[in-house]
Amino acid sequence: HCDKAFFIKRDFVDHVAAHQGQKKHGCPVCKQKFTKKADLTRHRFVHLSGEERVEVRRGWRLACYFCKKRFQDSSHLECHLVTHTKEKIGGRCPTCRKTFCSKQALTHHGFLHLSADEKVALVEQRVSRVCLFCHKIFSNSRTYHGHVVTHTKEKAFSCDQCGEQFSLKGNLTKHARIHSADPRPFKCTQCDQALTTKDSLVVHKKTVHRKLKDFVCLQCGKKFGRKSDMVRHVNSVHAKIWHPCPHCGLTFSRTDHLGRHLKKLHPPE
Structure with missing residues (x-):
């Protein structure tokens, strides 16, 4: 039907079904049909009672004590909590001395300091992923898949306000702020600067106010x-x-x- 390519067979099958007008996933309650199983799962939530919804949420996700944001497992919740408490309980990188909120984040960061041979050794142990296009090596599947779309040019995330499309969900989230009442919600406490992302605010404070420059041109x-x-x-x-x-x-x-x-x-x- 078209030249679009996919890495996951399930996504490919659902995409082809959309071309053919097939809706194979039917709701057992109202008989409404959907192309994707994930759309059916979200739809079935509307048929639950208030008590059932509470029960599903309680068993499905864990809520943050501070902001009530929900997570699928306790490890993600624990990593999120330190954004409120400002603790760095994951440890310190022995190479650059940077601290992290979780041991998992520290492990992923340590991958950056490995030599090319050490990265290849990890790939052979199936701990990391290697890009089929440019052979760049990544420490985990999340960063690997985020990189792959830079080659495939696939843009699966569309803004419901203006229609602009993005290859990464995080980029769509950042873009969506321009449509909100406060497009620059992160305010610097040391000057009048306001930024669109928390990461930009951290870099701003580090480079402008603390005058730290860690990256040197060789x-x-x-x-x-x-x-x-x-x-x-x-x-x-x-x-x-x-x-x-x-x-x-x-x-x-x-x-x-x-x-x-x-x-x-x-x-x-």
């Missing part, structure tokens, strides 16, 4: 507060990687500058 020694800024510097200044506009041939040292150029001078029809 070519010239220049320091940066964010790894992405250091990589951008290396690509444009030392590697001389330029990004041409496909319409007019004008070149840019940064992809975000190319993006602004495309939106301003070559907007999509």
